[in-house]
Amino acid sequence: xxxxxxxxxxxxxxxxxxxxxxxxxxxxxxxxxxxxxxxxxxxxxxxxxxxxxxxxxxxxxxxxxxxxxxxxxxxxxxxxxxxxxxxxxxxxxxxxxxxxxxxxxxxxxxxxxxxxxxx
Ligand code: HEM
Numbered sequence: 001x002x003x004x005x006x007x008x009x010x011x012x013x014x015x016x017x018x019x020x021x022x023x024x025x026x027x028x029x030x031x032x033x034x035x036x037x038x039x040x041x042x043x044x045x046x047x048x049x050x051x052x053x054x055x056x057x058x059x060x061x062x063x064x065x066x067x068x069x070x071x072x073x074x075x076x077x078x079x080x081x082x083x084x085x086x087x088x089x090x091x092x093x094x095x096x097x098x099x100x101x102x103x104x105x106x107x108x109x110x111x112x113x114x115x116x117x118x119x
Contacts, residue, residue, distance in 0.1 A: 004056060004057030004058070005056040005057055005101065005104055005105070006053060006056040006057040006058035007057070008098070008100075008101050009052075009056060009097060009101060009105075010095075011058065012049075012053055012058060012059070014095065015049055015052050015053050015056070015058070016045075016049045016053075017095055018049075018052070018091050018092060018095050018097070019045055019048040019049035019052060019091075020045050020049070021090075021091040021094050021095065022048060022087055022088060022091040023036070023041060023044050023045045023048060025087040025090050025091055026084070026087050027041070029083055029086075029087055031079065031080065031083040032080050032083045032084065032087075035074075035076075035080070047062075047064050050062040050063065050064070051064060055108070056108075066115070067112050067115040067116055068115040068116075068119055071115065071116045071119055072119050073119075074119075075118065076116055076117050076118065076119075077117065077118065078113075078117055080117075081113055081116060081117050084109070085106060085109055085110065088105065088106065088109055089102065089106065092105060
C-alpha cells in the first residue's frame with residue numbers, strides 16, 4: 001500500500017520542519033514579507049504545520065479556519081500567490097523532499113488558488 005503524503009513528507013516532524021522553513025523564507029521574501037509584518041511567527045508556523053499535517057493524511061490537529069475564511073478580505077493577488085508557491089518549492093528542496101512529493105504538494109497548493117486570491 002502506498003504511504004500517505006503525510007508519511008512520505010516525514011510525518012509530524014518532517015512537516016513541522018518544512019513549515020518552519022517556509023515561513024522563514026516568506027519573511028525573507030520582499031514580495032510578501034509585509035503581509036507577515038504584524039504576525040506572531042510561532043503562531044503562523046504552527047498554523048502552517050498543523051494545516052499540512054491534517055491535510056496530507058496525518059492526525060486531525062489543525063484548529064484554524066478554512067482557506068477562504070482565513071484569507072477573505074486580504075486582497076491577495078496572483079503574484080503574491082505565485083511567490084508563496086515559489087517559497088514552498090524552496091522549503092521542500094531545503095528539506096530534500098522527493099520529486100513526486102514536491103509535485104503533489106505544489107498541486108495541492110495550486111488547487112487552493114480560488115480560495116486565496118481576491119476573495
Ligand atoms: C495555497 C496557498 C496558501 C495556503 C495553503 C495558506 C495557508 C494559510 C494557513 C494555514 C494560515 C493560518 C490559518 C490559521 O492558523 O488560522 C494562513 C494565514 C495567513 N496567510 Fe495564507 N495560505 C496561502 C496563501 C497565502 C498568500 C498568497 C498570502 C499572501 C502573501 C497569504 C497570507 C496569509 C496571512 C497574512 C495569514 C495570517 C497570518 C497571521 O495569522 O498573522 N497566504 N495561510
